[in-house]
Amino acid sequence: MAAIEIRKILVGLDSSPRASNVIETALALAQRFGSQLILCNAVGIPFDFPADALGLSPTALPGIMEEAARRDLEARARSLPPDVPHKVDVQIGTPWQVICNLAKEEDVDLIVIGSHGYSGLDRVIGTTAARVVNHADRPVMVVRAKAGAGA
Numbered sequence: 001m002a003a004i005e006i007r008k009i010l011v012g013l014d015s016s017p018r019a020s021n022v023i024e025t026a027l028a029l030a031q032r033f034g035s036q037l038i039l040c041n042a043v044g045i046p047f048d049f050p051a052d053a054l055g056l057s058p059t060a061l062p063g064i065m066e067e068a069a070r071r072d073l074e075a076r077a078r079s080l081p082p083d084v085p086h087k088v089d090v091q092i093g094t095p096w097q098v099i100c101n102l103a104k105e106e107d108v109d110l111i112v113i114g115s116h117g118y119s120g121l122d123r124v125i126g127t128t129a130a131r132v133v134n135h136a137d138r139p140v141m142v143v144r145a146k147a148g149a150g151a
Helices: 019-033 061-078 095-106 120-125 128-135
Strands: 008-013 036-043 086-092 110-114 140-143
Touching: 008 019, 008 095, 019 036, 019 061, 019 110, 019 140, 036 061, 036 095, 061 086, 086 095, 095 110, 095 128, 110 128, 128 140
Parallel strands: 008 036, 008 110, 036 086, 110 140
Antiparallel strands: none
16 A cells, blocks of 8 residues: 655634644644645634624725734744744635635645534534535545533
8 A cells, every 4th residue: 555645734724712623633744744734714704703893894804804814823823843834825715615725726635624513504504624525626634622622
């Protein structure tokens, strides 16, 4: 059997506390395989709506949300060991579509995303993780929340 080679890992993140567990898992894989990490946050409205944007014009909102997501990802990237190559990518769009498209553009070998708890709406429209699993053209690892952590 041929050895598995994982050169690039796309890590789909949001700004939830669960993102730390997703990064930990992706980092362990990157260190084991010598992979580059691509930290991605796809900003969608209204789920990532920042409170300080309530009084702004609708045309200013995407830029503000994108900048907030970029600051969050850059802070997470600074906590990575210096020997792990990485980059940050923030895009406005439907998260599962952004993740699947970026995986193709970057020619990644693996997508790592977090699993979220189901709400009533998730059961109707599906979660981002489920949509990525169903639409990605490459392997996807779904990281579940640690026992005792929020869903």
